[in-house]
Amino acid sequence: MSSSVLRISNLTHDFGSLRALDGVTFEAPPGAVGLVGANGAGKTTLIKLCLGLLTPVSGTIEVLGGPPGGQPRVGYMPEASALPLDQKAADFVAYSAELAGLPVRSAKRRASETLYLVGLDEERFRYIGDFSTGMQQRVKLAQAIVHDPQLVFLDEPTAGLDPEGRDAMLELIKRLGGFGTNVVFSTHIITDIERTCDWALLLDGGSVLQSGGIEALGTTGLVRVEVDGHTEEVAHRLREEGFEAVVDAGVVLVRAGGAEIYEAIQRAVVAEQVGLRLLDEAQATLEELFFTLPPTEAPLPPPLPGQPQ
Amino acid sequence: MTQPAVIVDRAYKPYEGDRRSIAWIMGAVVKDGFRRVFGLRRKFTKKLFPWILVGLMVMILAGIVIPAWFVGDQLDLPLPENAEYFDITSLLPILFMALAAPALLIPDRRDGTLALYLSRPLTRINYLIAKVVALFALMMSVYLIPQALLFISLASLDGGGFFAYFADHGRTLAAIAGTAASYFVLHASLGLLIAAFVPKPGFAGGAYLGTLLIANLVTGAVVNGASGWERWLGLLALEQHPRVVRDWFFDVMTVRYVPTEAGFDPWVSLATIGAVALLAAAGIWAQYRKLP
Numbered sequence: 190m191s192s193s194v195l196r197i198s199n200l201t202h203d204f205g206s207l208r209a210l211d212g213v214t215f216e217a218p219p220g221a222v223g224l225v226g227a228n229g230a231g232k233t234t235l236i237k238l239c240l241g242l243l244t245p246v247s248g249t250i251e252v253l254g255g256p257p258g259g260q261p262r263v264g265y266m267p268e269a270s271a272l273p274l275d276q277k278a279a280d281f282v283a284y285s286a287e288l289a290g291l292p293v294r295s296a297k298r299r300a301s302e303t304l305y306l307v308g309l310d311e312e313r314f315r316y317i318g319d320f321s322t323g324m325q326q327r328v329k330l331a332q333a334i335v336h337d338p339q340l341v342f343l344d345e346p347t348a349g350l351d352p353e354g355r356d357a358m359l360e361l362i363k364r365l366g367g368f369g370t371n372v373v374f375s376t377h378i379i380t381d382i383e384r385t386c387d388w389a390l391l392l393d394g395g396s397v398l399q400s401g402g403i404e405a406l407g408t409t410g411l412v413r414v415e416v417d418g419h420t421e422e423v424a425h426r427l428r429e430e431g432f433e434a435v436v437d438a439g440v441v442l443v444r445a446g447g448a449e450i451y452e453a454i455q456r457a458v459v460a461e462q463v464g465l466r467l468l469d470e471a472q473a474t475l476e477e478l479f480f481t482l483p484p485t486e487a488p489l490p491p492p493l494p495g496q497p498q
Numbered sequence: 499m500t501q502p503a504v505i506v507d508r509a510y511k512p513y514e515g516d517r518r519s520i521a522w523i524m525g526a527v528v529k530d531g532f533r534r535v536f537g538l539r540r541k542f543t544k545k546l547f548p549w550i551l552v553g554l555m556v557m558i559l560a561g562i563v564i565p566a567w568f569v570g571d572q573l574d575l576p577l578p579e580n581a582e583y584f585d586i587t588s589l590l591p592i593l594f595m596a597l598a599a600p601a602l603l604i605p606d607r608r609d610g611t612l613a614l615y616l617s618r619p620l621t622r623i624n625y626l627i628a629k630v631v632a633l634f635a636l637m638m639s640v641y642l643i644p645q646a647l648l649f650i651s652l653a654s655l656d657g658g659g660f661f662a663y664f665a666d667h668g669r670t671l672a673a674i675a676g677t678a679a680s681y682f683v684l685h686a687s688l689g690l691l692i693a694a695f696v697p698k699p700g701f702a703g704g705a706y707l708g709t710l711l712i713a714n715l716v717t718g719a720v721v722n723g724a725s726g727w728e729r730w731l732g733l734l735a736l737e738q739h740p741r742v743v744r745d746w747f748f749d750v751m752t753v754r755y756v757p758t759e760a761g762f763d764p765w766v767s768l769a770t771i772g773a774v775a776l777l778a779a780a781g782i783w784a785q786y787r788k789l790p
Contacts, residue, residue, distance in 0.1 A: 240617045242790060258621070261517050265617035271610035275540050287526040288618040290517035299513060306510050316541065332614065337513035342617075368510045 193251075194219055194340050194371045195239060200248030202234055209234040211395045213248070217373065221366055223382030223403075224375035226392035232375035233268060235392070236342045239373070240265055253339055261289050264333035264341035268348055268375075272325055274318030278309055281317060282331045289336030296335075303335045304328075307361060323354035330361060340371045347381060359385055414441040414454055415467035426457035442471060520619055524628040527620070531632030534605065535598045547597055555590050559644045562586075563651045577652055580645055580674050581748035584681070585741075591640050592685065592710065592737075596703035598636055599689030602629045604699045613790035622786050633686050641678035649674070673747040680747075681740040684771045687778035688736060694782045710737040714756070721760045732760025736774065739767040 195217035202210040210231045224232045237243045239250055241258015250257045273281055279300050286296035304313040307327040312320070317328055326346060333341050346362065347355045362385050365372050374386060382389050383403060391398035416423055424441045427434040430453045433444035443450060451468075458465050537544030566577045578586060606612040615625060649670070653663035689706050696702035717735040720728050735756035742755050746764035757767050 237613075242613060242616060258617075259619050261619050263617065265614060267610065267613055269610050269613075271614050273605060273609045273611055275544060275605075277539065280539050284526065284530055285614065285618075288523055288615055288620060290519070290523055290619065291513065292516065292518060295513070295515045302511065336618075364510075369512060 192219065193217055194253055195222070195373065196249075196251040197235075197239075198249045200235070200238065200250060201246045202231075202238060202243065203246050204234075209395050210238070210245075213392075213395075213397055215390050215397060215400050217371075217388060217390075219371050220387040221362070221372040221374060221385055223386035223389040224373060224392060225377070225379055225382050225389055226375075226398075227377055229394075230377075230392040231395040232377075232392060233344055234395075236265070236344050236373065236375060240342060261336070262339040264336065264338035264370075266329045266333040266341070266343045266346055268345035272317045272328055274316065276317055277314050278304060278317055278320070278328050278331070279313040282313075282328065282335050285332035286335040289338075291336055299335050299337070300331075303331045306334075307331045308357070322349045323351070323357075326350060326354070326358060327361075330358070334365065334368075334370060337368075338370060340373065341365065343372060343374045345376055346374065347376065347378065355381075410445050411471040412443045412445050412450055412454070413467060413469050413471045414443060414458075414465070415439070416441070416458060416461070416463040416465055419461040419463045422461050423454075423457045423463065426460060427453055430456075440467075445470065520624060523618070523620055524624050524631070527615075527625060527628035528632040528635065531602050531629060532636065535601045535632075535636055548594075551590060551594050551597065555587060555640065555644060558587055558590070559647060563647060566655060567651065577648065577655065579748075579750075580649060580652075580670055581677075581744060581750050581752070583645060583648055584641075584677060584744055585752065587644065588741075591637065591681065592707070594640050595637065595685045595689045596706050597699075598633055599686065599706065600693040600696070600699035600702035602633055603690060603693040604697065604702060607789065608697060610790070616790065622789075626782065626786060630686070630690070633690065634682060637682050637686065638678060641681060642674070645674045645678070670748070673744075676747045677740065677744040680743040680768065680771055683775050684736060684740050687771075687775045691778040691781050694785045714738065717756050721756050724760070729760040732756045732762060733766070733770050736770075739770050742767040743771065 193216045195215070197213055197215045200210055200213040201208070213231070213235065224235065226232050234243065238245050239252055239257050240263065241256070252260060252263060276284075279297075282304060283293075283296045283300035286299050287293065291299060301310075301313065304310060307330055309324060309327055309331065312324065317325060320328065326349070330343070330346060333343065343362065347358050350358055359381060362372060362374060372386075374382065376382060386403060388400070388402055390400040414423065420436050420439060420441060424434040424436050424443075427441070427443055432450060432453060435442050443454070454465075454468065533539055536548050537546070562577065606615065612625075616622060620628075649667070653660045653667075656663040658666070688709065689702075692705045692709070693699075693702045696705055713734050713736050717731050721732040721735075738755040738757055741752070742757050742764050745752055745755075746767075757770075758764075
């Protein structure tokens, strides 16, 4: 049995003559997965295909081990407006729970609990039309998780929120993992993914730019060495020992090549009689990956063992 | 001795209760449809129009039945027959359809909630069937409850006795059901088809009423006395087909309707209602299969 919550293989979708997704292949492990891409990259299309709201031109999708669509334990928070403004929050969220098969009494109780969780306990009997944008986003999140989904798709959940609201929403999303809910979270704000997700799928123009664990994606294969003086000299000694080493912004960057690199660094520091301030593996941010490392020109390091390609 | 304090954890709890079948979920959509049409759990303005219509229907029925019950003998007030009653209240069910069909379909598209609903176990077909069931239940209440009360009143006031009236008028009951069904199929098809395409409930209601009115006026003018191809236009007098069928089922002749005037038998009206239903179903499906 597959441990992946989402398995996509060679997925292609067109809108008329426009190719929205082109051969997307991805496997999402349990946890929080970020879909990153500019507007028009195909994030929303991918989510709608996973929910069965669209039918792909070709390719296969497996959601929680089954076909997309019709799954009682999948939640969805769309980017676009999706709230009945003439209903009270509690009524709408309870109805959303009923549509996932929860009996009426359980649906009402879950609606109250979920609205409390998203911070709308006091306001749950107010009409949604009277809510601020941030409160409406919270109602959208509440309806997406009210039925205790195993997997929830969040499409741009921070769109339209002020910084404070955005922080609160990201905190809520981070908490979902603790409830045993797997999350697929799309955004064009890369730092949001770094804050909330374990895995990322970088989309560009309907194609996969890169995918994998956030930390592994950011692995540069470089070791950072910060010393309190003689920086150039330390780099020179490392080069003399046959390592690639450069100085960048006062920090020595050395191409990692196994355990011997650390011994070489130790020898260079001792030889120069300088103090070692910092020694770690250099990490690239997703933003750096997205904008500076297109895979065709500068491929990222190969995935770690057990990590999807 | 005081009890130790208890910390109540109101945080997220996994749901471990049962999850109902798709039929139950469709039932939830039907219930929501009732609430939406009658404006229940919504602001006062949403309640106004439907409850005015319900009030008018009750008043008309009460205005006919109550005097007949209490002073009918002295004043010689005859109750209308069931067939006539369809005509007496004909406008109110049409107005109710103009309200209900758009209210059932349009808000889910307008508000964007359709995508949410279809991301649940509900399929497009399940959703549309549930909406039709909701409309059927609502409209049958509008058609049949007054008819049933009238029938019971007629039976109560009948000189031959209550049960004898029932026994003698069994065919009337079948005619009432058949007529109500033909009214529903024609009007629901048209109302839902328009509601599937028009983005605002008010416009959809207006378009439905306008279509019925214009079709009646135009076909009435064109068909009058025509014997050539123009007579086929008589089939477009949509609102009159259920009336023709009603006369056929009750075996009465009220007035000559356009389709009858054009020389068509009642079964042609029945077939036309069926054809309108099929066309409407195809149109609605064509629209919804590509939504949201």
